Amino acid sequence: MILAVDIGNTNIVLGVYRKRELLHHFRLSTARQSTADEYGVLIHNLFHMSNISFKDVEGVIISSVVPPLVQVIVEMCVRYIGKDPLLVGPGIKTGLNLRYENPREVGADRIVNAVAAVEQYKCPLVVVDFGTATTFDCIDAGANYLGGAIVPGLGISTEALYQRASKLPRIELEKPKKVIGRNTVHAMQAGIIFGYAGQVEGIVRRIKQEMNAPVLKVIATGGLATLIAGETDCIDEVNPMLTLEGLRIIYDRNQ
Ligand SMILES: Nc1ncnc2c1ncn2[C@@H]1O[C@H](COP(=O)(O)OP(=O)(O)OP(=O)(O)O)[C@@H](O)[C@H]1O
Ligand SMILES: CC(C)(CO)[C@@H](O)C(=O)NCCC(=O)O
Ligand SMILES: [K+]
Structure with a gap:
């Protein structure tokens, strides 16, 4: 094992x-x-x-x-x-060509996600990981890791409203029935969840443009991936175990 x-x-x-x-x-x-x-x-x-x-x-x-x-x-x-x-770090074989300005700067989790995605799906690809931060990782048709985007995670965003606005409570990250909230909790849930889905769509659209890749597979992972994937068509697949899979693959490549 x-x-x-x-x-x-x-x-x-x-x-x-x-x-x-x-x-x-x-x-x-x-x-x-x-x-x-x-x-x-x-x-x-x-x-x-x-x-x-x-x-x-x-x-x-x-x-x-x-x-x-x-x-x-x-x-x-x-x-x-x-x-x-x-x-996972310098000196480890990942099979990826890292195009980050300084490859040591890329988060190890992002590299691991990219390795798993390249192994399991067809390039070009984008991996979206909904963790503490939400990361977007772009891999081109030649399996080059290009970089991507980092945005505040759903948890951080929700927590920030509660911490910085006296009258805003801590809320559950649940999808509200309507975008027009008629109480504080529903208004916050609408803003965070529908706003986040819109953010993901906007970033993916720009990535497609910049990579000149109209057909681009988008894989999501992380605890809150299912919640957001349910609100947008731009995510093709949710793979909850992507990071662990990537670690398993990298382990095998380094034996
Ligand atoms: N139901 C929820 N309500 C409010 N916040 C949540 C909920 N589920 C997760 N979060 C918060 O969302 C963030 C991402 O959670 P998740 O479990 O996806 O993290 P993770 O993938 O383990 O992240 P990392 O790899 O960065 O540790 C965390 O800050 C977490 O506290
Ligand atoms: C963005 C996080 C926090 C996501 O876990 C992590 O991948 C990280 O700390 N990355 C380092 C910065 C970067 O990837 O450019
Ligand atoms: K993660």
């Missing part, structure tokens, strides 16, 4: 693979003050509850966009799983 770990700003997602099959996946909240021992206990317990054991883990691969947690998770792997993990 291999263990794939995606350290995001909100969640740490773990996937346990046997060959190409995802056997289990777990989601932990990203706690920047937690220690290697604390993560060890948590992950050990999750394994135990799923009837799997650290002894069966042959290798670990990690992608992280939270630098202070890398060492913590690496230490956890070495101490409890007894494996030196592979880190």
Whole structure:
């Protein structure tokens, strides 16, 4: 078995693979003050509850966009799983040609998403990941990673209204029945959800123009992908496990 770990700003997602099959996946909240021992206990317990054991883990691969947690998770792997993990970063074979000005600057999660998308779909492609930030990653017909766009995530946007406007409450991210809200909660939900769908459409339209690619497959992933995909025609497919798949593929390419 291999263990794939995606350290995001909100969640740490773990996937346990046997060959190409995802056997289990777990989601932990990203706690920047937690220690290697604390993560060890948590992950050990999750394994135990799923009837799997650290002894069966042959290798670990990690992608992280939270630098202070890398060492913590690496230490956890070495101490409890007894494996030196592979880190997605410089020196790792991804099979992608990164056209970012400084390839070291691209978030590892974005690279991993792009690798999975190129493997599973036909280029040219756009990957939209609805996480803490929403990222757009563009891959051309020659499988070159071109870059993309980064916008505030749905959670951040919703939280900002609550934090900065005294009379605006914290709301559930649910789709309202109408765009014309007749109470504060519905008005906020309408603005955030329909506005976000419009934003995605606008960015995808511009990407198509700039890439000169009228036919472009758009893949969405991340916790809130389904919610937004339901409100726009510009998303062709939702693939919730895209990041874990990408980690599994990169692990195999580096054996
Ligand atoms: N139902 C909801 N209501 C309000 N906020 C939500 C809801 N679901 C998710 N969020 C927020 O949306 C953001 C994205 O959540 P998601 O679970 O997609 O994160 P993620 O993919 O784990 O992100 P990352 O990889 O950046 O950690 C987070 O800030 C989260 O707190
Ligand atoms: C944009 C996020 C926060 C999305 O998780 C992450 O990919 C990141 O920190 N990226 C670094 C900046 C960049 O990709 O250009
Ligand atoms: K993510």
